[in-house]
Amino acid sequence: MNIESQTGAVTCERRGKILVVTIDNAPVNALNSAVRRGLTEAIEKAESDDQVEAVMLIGAGRNFIGGADIREFGKPSLPPTLPEVCNRIEACSKPVVAAIHGAALGGGLEVALAAHYRLAVAGAKLGLPEVELGLLPGAGGTQRTPRLIGVRAALDLMTTGCRVDAKQARELGLVDRVPASEDTLAEGLAYTQELLALKARPRRTCDAAGLADKAAAAAELEAAHNSILGNTRGLVSPLKIVEAVRAALEHSFEEGLRIERKLFLECMESSQRAGLVHAFMAERDVWKLPETRQAAPRRIDQVGIVGGGTMGAGIAVAVLDAGLPVVMIERDEASLARGRANIEKVYDRLVERGRMSADAKATVMARWSGSTRYESLAEVDLVIEAVFEDIAIKQEVFAQFDRVLKPGATLATNTSYLDIDALAATTSRPQDVIGLHFFSPANIMKLLEIVVPSKASAEVVATAFELAKKLRKVPVRAGVCDGFIGNRILAVYRAAADAMMEDGASPWQIDKALRDFGFAMGPFQVTDLAGGDIGWATRKRRAVTRDPEDRYVQIGDRLCERGWFGQKTGRGYYVYASGSREGTPDPEVEAIIDEERRRAGVTPRDFSDDEIIRRYMAAMINEGANVVHEGIALRPLDVDVAFVHGYGFPRFRGGPMKYADTVGLGSVLDDIRRFANEDPRFWRPSPLLVELVERGADFASLNQHA
Numbered sequence: 001m002n003i004e005s006q007t008g009a010v011t012c013e014r015r016g017k018i019l020v021v022t023i024d025n026a027p028v029n030a031l032n033s034a035v036r037r038g039l040t041e042a043i044e045k046a047e048s049d050d051q052v053e054a055v056m057l058i059g060a061g062r063n064f065i066g067g068a069d070i071r072e073f074g075k076p077s078l079p080p081t082l083p084e085v086c087n088r089i090e091a092c093s094k095p096v097v098a099a100i101h102g103a104a105l106g107g108g109l110e111v112a113l114a115a116h117y118r119l120a121v122a123g124a125k126l127g128l129p130e131v132e133l134g135l136l137p138g139a140g141g142t143q144r145t146p147r148l149i150g151v152r153a154a155l156d157l158m159t160t161g162c163r164v165d166a167k168q169a170r171e172l173g174l175v176d177r178v179p180a181s182e183d184t185l186a187e188g189l190a191y192t193q194e195l196l197a198l199k200a201r202p203r204r205t206c207d208a209a210g211l212a213d214k215a216a217a218a219a220e221l222e223a224a225h226n227s228i229l230g231n232t233r234g235l236v237s238p239l240k241i242v243e244a245v246r247a248a249l250e251h252s253f254e255e256g257l258r259i260e261r262k263l264f265l266e267c268m269e270s271s272q273r274a275g276l277v278h279a280f281m282a283e284r285d286v287w288k289l290p291e292t293r294q295a296a297p298r299r300i301d302q303v304g305i306v307g308g309g310t311m312g313a314g315i316a317v318a319v320l321d322a323g324l325p326v327v328m329i330e331r332d333e334a335s336l337a338r339g340r341a342n343i344e345k346v347y348d349r350l351v352e353r354g355r356m357s358a359d360a361k362a363t364v365m366a367r368w369s370g371s372t373r374y375e376s377l378a379e380v381d382l383v384i385e386a387v388f389e390d391i392a393i394k395q396e397v398f399a400q401f402d403r404v405l406k407p408g409a410t411l412a413t414n415t416s417y418l419d420i421d422a423l424a425a426t427t428s429r430p431q432d433v434i435g436l437h438f439f440s441p442a443n444i445m446k447l448l449e450i451v452v453p454s455k456a457s458a459e460v461v462a463t464a465f466e467l468a469k470k471l472r473k474v475p476v477r478a479g480v481c482d483g484f485i486g487n488r489i490l491a492v493y494r495a496a497a498d499a500m501m502e503d504g505a506s507p508w509q510i511d512k513a514l515r516d517f518g519f520a521m522g523p524f525q526v527t528d529l530a531g532g533d534i535g536w537a538t539r540k541r542r543a544v545t546r547d548p549e550d551r552y553v554q555i556g557d558r559l560c561e562r563g564w565f566g567q568k569t570g571r572g573y574y575v576y577a578s579g580s581r582e583g584t585p586d587p588e589v590e591a592i593i594d595e596e597r598r599r600a601g602v603t604p605r606d607f608s609d610d611e612i613i614r615r616y617m618a619a620m621i622n623e624g625a626n627v628v629h630e631g632i633a634l635r636p637l638d639v640d641v642a643f644v645h646g647y648g649f650p651r652f653r654g655g656p657m658k659y660a661d662t663v664g665l666g667s668v669l670d671d672i673r674r675f676a677n678e679d680p681r682f683w684r685p686s687p688l689l690v691e692l693v694e695r696g697a698d699f700a701s702l703n704q705h706a
């Protein structure tokens with residue numbers, strides 16, 4: 001064994017006749033320019049060294065290769081390009097083996113496909129997830145994958161971005177061998193030696209026969225094309241992937257690569273790519289906080305939940321699914337039985353659909369215990385309160401926590417709006433109190449706002465983030481204010497939507513314009529789904545503090561007074577045929593809106609879809625800027641992540657603040673000033689927005705200082 005050379009992030013070591021090429025670029029061996037250069041040099045070295053008869057590629061650390069270096073996107077790229085590297089590997093005159101463990105994703109899998117033989121150990125994760133970043137596999141993936149595993153399987157991998165494990169990869173034909181042990185180096189060397197003993201020659205994927213039956217391949221492409229057309233979720237890259245695979249069918253390998261490159265660069269230039277990469281990075285940056293740097297989390301072995309209603313039950317499912325035991329407290333035995341039934345309902349549905357076995361359900365439910373006595377919480381490490389949204393009741397519950405919980409336990413509230421500082425102040429341990437604002441349904445929705453009151457210790461914040469990790473939630477740090485980040489901003493853009501409705505746009509026009517923009521649902525559909533009564537209760541609560549000079553649209557109240565709360569009552573803004581979740585426009589609602597316009601003295605006017613988007617987004621962005629300005633959100637990226645994961649904001653736009661940067665803050669501010677001519681009380685430019693425009697800066701500049 002001798003060290004032959006060291007080229008930056010790629011090292012070469014000859015072991016007998018095999019040149020072991022190790023990609024070593026922490027954290028995920030991304031293919032930055034140093035790695036690309038190193039790989040090329042390694043192949044040149046193998047070619048020129050007579051003692052080398054085969055090459056083995058392997059990743060250092062936990063992964064083979066996590067893909068192209070996302071941080072290089074949008075910057076001038078240094079040679080060699082990744083397609084050139086892959087072509088060089090494939091052209092090597094000596095056999096090249098890829099020994100895969102951990103992630104072989106995107107460009108990482110493309111490197112492996114350019115190798116001549118592939119082995120993957122158990123635990124490996126292979127995939128072409130470029131589509132999730134608004135891209136297509138751009139280093140030969142669209143040309144080599146269908147040749148290796150056929151059109152249908154290749155398109156499936158590329159258009160869904162799904163990851164497959166080693167066994168599935170073997171079944172698909174992506175890899176040749178899944179060895180018994182997980183010792184990648186030893187297994188890779190053994191496989192390469194076997195190949196040498198068999199005098200195996202380079203076997204190039206570009207020559208594979210997956211497209212040999214042209215007619216069958218073309219039929220598969222057309223079938224896939226049609227299903228993808230109806231399922232792109234507004235994304236551009238899935239159709240470009242189909243186009244690239246079509247090129248694989250219709251042209252030579254070299255011409256196919258040329259077309260792939262052209263399509264890849266088009267995607268790279270797109271705002272969708274920028275938005276999706278922003279979302280990817282922001283989801284990782286939300287974890288980076290002063291508190292998580294300062295303090296280690298406390299242990300969480302057992303969780304208490306108080307309240308077994310909509311939220312308590314959903315949170316319990318999330319905690320049970322994470323493998324943690326739950327102690328649930330309710331007011332009385334009947335409520336406790338209802339709480340348990342609410343949880344079981346979730347699992348029963350999974351059992352009915354064949355997605356969970358009855359035994360698995362029994363195992364999960366064995367982790368649940370219930371009680372009507374707070375003393376049962378004595379051993380829990382963290383407790384989450386999800387009782388009625390009433391400060392007096394919550395104070396009573398927290399007094400019980402103070403009495404029974406062990407020292408060092410974390411006390412959390414799931415309140416949507418109440419003042420957590422005030423709640424913390426009623427206990428003798430405000431340093432242990434935090435807000436954990438889950439979203440409904442709590443076992444499904446990814447967002448978890450972690451609301452940090454002024455006295456919370458760094459350790460408690462770190463513990464809340466640790467819980468988020470265990471529950472596989474996307475956490476966003478928020479400060480205390482009415483509605484925190486998400487619901488506070490929601491109240492403002494929702495008011496903008498109500499104003500547009502009273503001024504002449506119909507709820508269905510507004511909803512459709514926003515769906516076309518990429519939202520999962522429009523605001524009126526959301527109200528009908530969540531239940532109009534929830535917002536109504538909040539509006540009534542706020543009525544006492546509302547400035548009578550502020551515009552207040554009463555249409556929602558008129559619907560609620562009729563008991564029209566949305567889907568659950570069969571009508572709301574829309575009318576729902578019995579049992580249906582699809583609403584249809586309701587002429588009676590139109591009549592109510594007309595009546596309200598007359599009462600308010602409004603002469604209705606037409607709105608274009610573009611104007612609807614501009615007003616809705618300007619309201620969202622302006623309040624987002626206020627939330628950052630006041631330190632409720634640490635950075636604009638926290639607002640973005642909250643909206644993508646909690647409010648159906650189109651991921652391909654990155655989030656409202658990223659969208660604002662994309663259209664230009666000057667243009668957003670101009671809009672707000674123009675709208676202010678009609679309603680200066682509502683449209684007040686955020687001081688942060690004004691300052692950024694004056695400095696010629698954008699929201700992204702504030703993310704960099706985080």
Ligand code: 3HC
Nearest residue numbers: 028030066067068069070071103105106107137138139284
């Ligand atoms: N480039 C640059 N940085 C990357 C990266 C990449 N491809 N993938 C991950 N990272 C960074 C993350 O940003 C994070 O940085 P941070 O510590 O500063 O926050 C760090 O690596 C660790 O990432 P995770 O927290 O995600 O670590 P995990 O261990 O949970 O997951 C992973 C590792 C499975 C590799 C996951 O990071 C992942 O899925 N990465 C993206 C994979 C991907 O989309 N690859 C395709 C890229 S596009 C491409 O290859 C184009 C080609 O076709 C030409």
Ligand code: NAI
Nearest residue numbers: 307308309310311312330331335386387388389415416440
């Ligand atoms: P819910 O009415 O469905 O459930 C409340 C439960 O608390 C009931 O089962 C009730 O019996 C129980 N309870 C009341 N007082 C109690 C006490 N003193 N001790 C023990 N149990 C008690 O209410 P929901 O919707 O689950 O809301 C709970 C909390 O979650 C509220 O603070 C709400 O603002 C918040 N929240 C609600 C969301 C939603 O979409 N429903 C979303 C996010 C937060």
